[in-house]
Amino acid sequence: MTVKSPVTEKARPQGCTNYRIRQLMRQVSQFYDAELGQAGLKGTQYALMAHVIQLGPLRPGDLAKAMKMDASTLTRNLKPLLDAGWLSRSPGPDGRSRSIAITDAGRDKWRQAREHWKRAQQRINGMLGEDRVMALHSLIDESLDLLAPHEPTGADS
Amino acid sequence: MTVKSPVTEKARPQGCTNYRIRQLMRQVSQFYDAELGQAGLKGTQYALMAHVIQLGPLRPGDLAKAMKMDASTLTRNLKPLLDAGWLSRSPGPDGRSRSIAITDAGRDKWRQAREHWKRAQQRINGMLGEDRVMALHSLIDESLDLLAPHEPTGADS
DNA sequence: CGGCAATAGTTGCATATACAATACTTGCAG
DNA sequence: CTGCAAGTATTGTATATGCAACTATTGCCG
Numbered sequence: 001m002t003v004k005s006p007v008t009e010k011a012r013p014q015g016c017t018n019y020r021i022r023q024l025m026r027q028v029s030q031f032y033d034a035e036l037g038q039a040g041l042k043g044t045q046y047a048l049m050a051h052v053i054q055l056g057p058l059r060p061g062d063l064a065k066a067m068k069m070d071a072s073t074l075t076r077n078l079k080p081l082l083d084a085g086w087l088s089r090s091p092g093p094d095g096r097s098r099s100i101a102i103t104d105a106g107r108d109k110w111r112q113a114r115e116h117w118k119r120a121q122q123r124i125n126g127m128l129g130e131d132r133v134m135a136l137h138s139l140i141d142e143s144l145d146l147l148a149p150h151e152p153t154g155a156d157s
Numbered sequence: 158m159t160v161k162s163p164v165t166e167k168a169r170p171q172g173c174t175n176y177r178i179r180q181l182m183r184q185v186s187q188f189y190d191a192e193l194g195q196a197g198l199k200g201t202q203y204a205l206m207a208h209v210i211q212l213g214p215l216r217p218g219d220l221a222k223a224m225k226m227d228a229s230t231l232t233r234n235l236k237p238l239l240d241a242g243w244l245s246r247s248p249g250p251d252g253r254s255r256s257i258a259i260t261d262a263g264r265d266k267w268r269q270a271r272e273h274w275k276r277a278q279q280r281i282n283g284m285l286g287e288d289r290v291m292a293l294h295s296l297i298d299e300s301l302d303l304l305a306p307h308e309p310t311g312a313d314s
Numbered sequence: 315c316g317g318c319a320a321t322a323g324t325t326g327c328a329t330a331t332a333c334a335a336t337a338c339t340t341g342c343a344g
Numbered sequence: 345c346t347g348c349a350a351g352t353a354t355t356g357t358a359t360a361t362g363c364a365a366c367t368a369t370t371g372c373c374g
Contacts, residue, residue, distance in 0.1 A: 013290040016274070017281050018189040019204045020297045023225055025182045026361075027304045032175040033362085044330065047176045061352060068180055070332050075354055077330070096339040096352045117173070124174050128303050133170040136296050140177045143293065146284050147184045183331075190332085201360065218322060227362050232324055234360070253322045253369040 028124065035120035039113035046117055048077055049102065049110045052087060057101035059092055068148075081106070185281065192277035196270035203274055205234055206259065206267045209244060214258035216249055225305075238263070 032043040041049075051067055052058070058066075064074040078100065081087040086106030092099045102110070125133050189200040198206075208224055209215070215223075221231040235257065238244040243263030249256040259267070282290050 011291065013278070013282055013287055013294060015294065016189075016204065017278065017290060017294065018185055018200045020294060020301075021178065021182045021185055022201065022204075022360095024297050024300060025178045026226060027301060028175055028178055030362080031304075032173075042329070043175045044179065047173065047179075059352080060354095069183060069330095071353070072333080072355080073331050080329075092352090094340075094352080098353075121170070121174065125170055128300050130170055132296065132299065132303075133174060134168060136300065137170060137172065137174065137177060139289065139293050139296060140181050142289065143181060143285050144177075144184060146286075146289075147181075147188075179330095187332080199359070216322080217324095226360095228323070229325080229363080230361050237359075249322090251322080251370075253367095255323075 031123055032117070032120045035116040035123070036113055039109070039116045041109070041113045044077060045081060046110070046113050048074075049081065049086060049106060049113075052100055052102050053107065053110060057090075057099045059097045060100055061097070063100060068144075084109075086110075188280055189274070189277045192273040192280070193270055196266070196273045198266070198270045201234060202238060203267070203270050205231075206238065206243065206263060206270075209257055209259045210264065210267060214247075214256045216254045217257055218254070220257060225301075241266075243267075 029043050032046075036043055036046050048063075048067070051063060055063065055066060060074055060078070061071055064071040067074070069077075078087060078089070082089055086103055086109050088101050088103050090099045090101070128136070186200050189203075193200055193203050205220075205224070208220060212220065212223060217231055217235070218228055221228040224231070226234075235244060235246070239246055243260055243266050245258050245260050247256045247258070285293070
């Protein structure tokens, strides 16, 4: 009865994509936060530290770009990690920029947290099934690519 | 080179599901907020009002449950909408509970915002493709079901 | 009726998020 | 060299989010 067309009517998206993603984010992040909380980190902080470890000392702006988040958000997200001594902020080469780096304590903390992260990821894999998680990852990755504002690509001129 | 096993090795999820979902949420919500902002609403507020319209006057706790969000989050999310006069909070039947309802102004505002929402959704559909959006919806809906804490289901005993 | 567990909502605290406005540098044009 | 545009980060403001603690009611048990 909800089908209004007799033949060859293409199905269309129903409901709000935004609300769905938000809801999923709320549910999922609680699992990660519950596990990572045992190591004293939130999911976002774990991810932030992972990027700093991976990308080495770098400027806040570049880090924000890498994580596709607003620079002002990053500034604030850095604060608790700097206060805890897990990251350091030193003057950058350029007088107007800074340099963010992982500290030894930060590296230790992250390695410890990584074990908790693994458990969280395994719980999610278990609840959703690995195939579904992989499908979700693929779909999200594709979507992120399609939504990303195409930057000039080439270094021409 | 990244493939380490010669044959019959099942692929496994790579990377962090939490971070991916969060990133997608950030990107997507900006499209909706940009459109809905023209009507003076955020995406979350639009969804909240939709629920109140749909579920009629109801208690905050029930609304929070319907939206699968923490009750304290709801309390705070209601505030700007109450202040704007789009929702009303009256004493509930029970002395300890309240009743949240849409106002006439709220209904008007929401109907106006709905046009902006449609544009946002169309933009997303266009950028991702309707098929991909539908696949994403399905996957998210399934995941939400699987993550939902199974309530007692039956009213046994 | 008196006390106490259960229920409903809010507040305290900390973080996450982004847009707009601001501060500070740098670099270039004149 | 001066001044202004561009680049980089931060602050102001407002919302979103959840856990823990708290307040207020209700309802029941004795």
